[in-house]
Amino acid sequence: MANTDSVRVRVFSLNCWGIRYLSKHCPQRYAMIGDMLSKEEHDLVLLQEVWSEKDYLSLKKKLCCSHPHSHYFKSGVIGSGLAIFSKHRIHDTFLYRYSLNGYPYMAHHGDWFGGKAVGMAVINIGKLTANVYVTHLHAEYCRDKDSYLPHRVVQAWELQQFIRHTSAGADVVILGGDLNMHPQDLGNRLLRAYTGLRDSYVETAKFDGCEDGITLIADNPFISKKELVPFENGIRIDYILFKGSSKLDIHCDSMSTTKGSVPNHPFPYSDHEALTSELRLDPHAPAETGSDGQSKDQECAAGKGAELVDILTEARTEVKVGLHCAESMRYTATRTGVMGLALLILELAIAAVPWLALGAEQPFPRTSFYLLAALCFAILLTTFLLYIFYTMELKSLQGAEDQMRLAIGSLQEKLRGFPLAQPHNAQRKPPEGEEPSAFDPEE
């Protein structure tokens, strides 16, 4: 039951699919989104894929009365696409760019150019400090053979690190965005288990929306049904997650999603469905046992330790797969570069013969000579750039793996102090194994 001190916060999240000139009906959809937002007056509006700053600025103009405070997060070549609109003052913002985000040469996928990141805004809602996060992870283009999985897992890892480390002073934590992960995907479990964030769709007392809370639905006219196979109805990849603190309980009273069509309009807001959560914040006196948010976090972490060790081990395996791929790609680039160099040297050697033995005829037609030389240089340059890129990818993957190994070691240390996971902390899921994993943190 709501008490008199309760604060209600309505949170909205939408992936706007706002690629100028490429996304269908982009200006019309932005107009619809703007109208709806200024009418609905959510407390917090978390938008993704607002790729053009012009679109952000026109939304800002439209929402100047309903949402006087806003921030647009800039990153990458195109931008991060992330924007926050708020009824309450934004005091501070911070952006964390994920270290891995696809490949620049996969230009048709475009993720690399987007500079994917997680944006944070510190917002005071009454006397409460809310840390509000908005993010958009790397897309999944093929579920069966998802070459971006290690990148997405590392993004989820960095996302949980960022939230966990930056939210110790917050009374309430809210994350909205397109995670590009199904509810039980590795990265999602990692994020929820580590941060303690709870899923609006799972927690809500009242739900109105598509079946199973799906946010990428087959009925959406902007979606090709082929992309959804084998999930005929659609998938749930957009989320509003939240957690309270030792000073505050948080509940989701209701949650809703759009269902494809929009009344009186010929098409929906976006290719994704929009999410709205009504959160109720109940402040209370700080608990006696935990003097601050972090020590409570630590307790939870110990309780969920065994589950976390399993998830982390799985994540580490996935990162190792990525490491293996990156190493083999770098090896291929190196080998191709060496072959290009050998070809260039061979060509120069053959061309040098007539110079050395004066009078001998030039064996090369001049055209072929120059074309071959240009090809060799192109190979050398490309493989050099790829080598640099894969080395950076390797460093990031190795860095994440090192951090995961350290975290596993630290969790196992704690588990030895808490031989049984505290059942009252393991609310969301029972630990899969109570015993500490036999995994060796030092290897």
Add this chain to the structure above:
Amino acid sequence: MANTDSVRVRVFSLNCWGIRYLSKHCPQRYAMIGDMLSKEEHDLVLLQEVWSEKDYLSLKKKLCCSHPHSHYFKSGVIGSGLAIFSKHRIHDTFLYRYSLNGYPYMAHHGDWFGGKAVGMAVINIGKLTANVYVTHLHAEYCRDKDSYLPHRVVQAWELQQFIRHTSAGADVVILGGDLNMHPQDLGNRLLRAYTGLRDSYVETAKFDGCEDGITLIADNPFISKKELVPFENGIRIDYILFKGSSKLDIHCDSMSTTKGSVPNHPFPYSDHEALTSELRLDPHAPAETGSDGQSKDQECAAGKGAELVDILTEARTEVKVGLHCAESMRYTATRTGVMGLALLILELAIAAVPWLALGAEQPFPRTSFYLLAALCFAILLTTFLLYIFYTMELKSLQGAEDQMRLAIGSLQEKLRGFPLAQPHNAQRKPPEGEEPSAFDPEE
């Protein structure tokens, strides 16, 4: 005076100048550093420029008894060069890569390839949680005409953001590293004023080291005296900074630096001097007024508001200079690319003449034709890559400027609530102006 609950922490920081095969006497110096560290047994050892993981691993082996816990932060092409060794268990680590870090084509400066970052380790010292940070900012190659200044200011801005947002749950915050900034440089003032970090050299009760605490000294045989002009004796660019929390007071009982030479060795540890600070942590009951670290931070921020607004305005101006440079560089790249394209089209047009008017003689010598075409393609590719790079630089600079503008607005809002800066908070420096700046946060 120390009370009985006092905890003493000895912190060491050194830029190791560890470029394999390039830095002079690198293996011998690492051996000296390892010997000294295992003998001295500092609680925390913060190293920079450990560019090779092999060197880190050999140090780790050597220090396995004195410092059983360590972490090496990986980033960029070569690495971040950052390493932490600790007597106390490292529970968690996190790395923030600066969004700007020089230019890849300035390969002789090498900073871009290093992937400069700030590494964080959460370490439990007894019952206290210490957030320990190690960082290394972009070098200053020419003080009079420092083209990297906007990058370094943005790095300092991101460093203060990272520390401020991640340290709310910590009892003590320690930062060590080579900031590549003089004590009163803009970035340094920004960092100290915003985070409340205090400088060991300024705060120490007892100091033993070089005059003025300089850490890059003219007497060091690895340093060319020319680089130090006009600072004949040397400069202070390495720091150990610290702050406590509402639960803990912190004092620097003594501080020392090496003075170039090392007894019984023909050369010093590095081209930088090593720093050692002895910190005393005095836990006390949480203050009544501030219920946690963050609210205390907020109070301090309000007190120092006017000073901060001035520093921020200065930083924003510097970032705008950077924006202007990046824009003009991108414009130059675009113009050069367009010229390359025009040249290519012109060449093709001229070459097409004999094709169209059959029988007319080819006006081009074939060699020149191919060389010119290759040149055009090289120009197009290079300018394209530069365009992408400068666009990313612009986005990061704009992002930092947006955040600074927001911060100024938020500070001015607070200042209106606190018409006079609280004198007890303005311990370190008197505010330069008590009145809120006339600066308009919205422009």
